[in-house]
Amino acid sequence: MGKTLLKKVWDLHTVRQLSTGQAQLFIGLHLIHEVTTPQAFDMLRSRGIGVAFPDRTFGTTDHIIPTGDTSRPFQDPLAEAMLSALEKNCAEFDIPFWNLDSDRQGIVHVIGPELGLTQPGMTVACGDSHTSTHGALGAVALGVGTSQVRDVLASQSLAIDPLKVRRIAVNGELGRGVFAKDVVLEIIHRLGVNGGVGYAYEYGGTAVERMSIDERLTICNMSIEGGARVGYVNPDQTTFEYLKGRQFAPAGDAFDRAVSWWRSIASDTDADYDDVVEIDAAAIEPRVTWGINPGQSVAVSECIPSIGGGAQNGGVSEALAFMGLTGGERITGTKIDVAFVGSCTNSRLSDLREAGRIAKGRSVAPHVTALVVPGSRSVQFAAEEEGLDQVFRDAGFEWRNAGCSMCLAMNPDRLEGSQVCASSSNRNFKGRQGSPTGRTLLMSPAMVAAAAVAGEVTDVRGHFA
């Protein structure tokens, strides 16, 4: 019986079995940002411990930064204090850091792959649950908390429980207007928001094999929304072509040698899985969430579930009451106030292109505030280079600087009151977008753009030029 990528990478990186029953896992790449690290550095200082491998840790700033006026000091003194702490910590411990003035800055899960830092066969850790994103390149990437950030800084390793592997095979062709976001919303809907607890999700099948790295990043990103701490795609030719020439990827002959190792760590064709799920790509439609967890979604052609029906995710009545929606009604026609294209899920160049395709030559509905927040400076420059910023501006979208922005509203971008937001982000939790009573409808970037134009939820498939 063959081995999975998870098993191969796990075995290679296991330092020892700890007395706690957990494995001590060596971490090849540690990414840090301003929100989950200041206390970790303070703990190091108070214990008199240094950073073990400063050259395996990279920092950037993304969560709290304004996406409009980024001049320092920030108007928000708390945000200023957080960025100042990260600057000081990176300087003190010799950690490479891409600050706001760097053309490498961006959302940590966008820049890792983009710079070629994330590579197949690596273990990656970051104090952020969406670290699962990096699995799109065939890495085993783990979201951790602040005490574990401290542990990685101190020892370049983590104490962690073993994971089972569920292969999710998505086979067939996706229809037009159906994107990676819809695939992962379908998966979470079907398997549940806690279906992945204890598992790593291995995504495969012909639909995933045909996907670009950007699309795979979107799928792996939301593994955690399905309860799976880790999600990955086996590295293949698409992966190798993506990495070639990137700043931190191996170059020349070393690249060729790397490719042969990368091939070897992919799951064997006869690998042993703890579970296998098959999904028909052709049956997936554009999806929209109607509730307060990411499992509560419907196909855009469907009706919102009624209380008592479709209760597989539980809490339907609580969700409908919070959302102000009525069970049994169509999701299309739900009025929106805000449209947000951005977040580590969907803020890459291909996402902006798909949204731009819908926005081009159209206008945002008068009652809607719409913003586009690129995932990184590099995405921002590339989009501006091809005139996407102008397409969005002409349509009435605001074009912003890179950051996490309204996904979690730790910066000035946030919902007010009970606003309804069509959002390309990853979480529709109560209060997630900054207003305790704000409401979030998750969907693909193209669906967000279509909703911005229509002023309400609409099927993007009716909006292609």
Place this chain on the structure above:
Amino acid sequence: MSNRKIDRVEGTAIPVRGDNIDTDRIIPARFLKAITFDGLGEHVFEDDRIAFSGHPFSNPAYAGARLLLVNENFGSGSSREHAPQALKRWGIAACVGESFSEIFKGNALAIGLVCVTTSNEVIDRLMDLVETAPTSRLALSLNHRSIDAGDSTVSVDVEAPVRDAFLSGTWDATGLLLDDFDVVRGVASRVPYIRGF
């Protein structure tokens, strides 16, 4: 590095009903804008408490509770350690639930906050008990994997290694991870992307 040994958690208990209660609800993101964990305790469940004045964390009858009773997939979502930190700083020493999200459980372990699981029926019974009589005292024993609740005793589950870590005071992993650090360097030197392709 050795930490405080934890076996028994005794005291009153506070029930928070509902599945999939995420960490954004336990501590909204705006309270993460700080460079310490100080003061998080007073903001625990803040938005839920504003939305629902009868929230257990606003009910003086539950002030001083040491055990938190929850349902399924508690602590899902964001990896913010601020969530277990806020609960701990409020005064919670142990969470008893049907299930917990993986990252939440790992974060809780790392700060010495006990998480144990039990069946839906038992949780329901314990919740009923403390909703009817908030002064009821519960006594969790990790050693016996049980909770004494008045005149009845119920059993709870906790992974053997996690239980051992609490009982032996080794739940803070840093010391373990730094033990014999040459082994870590050895792994680094054999990993192809560090050794060089």
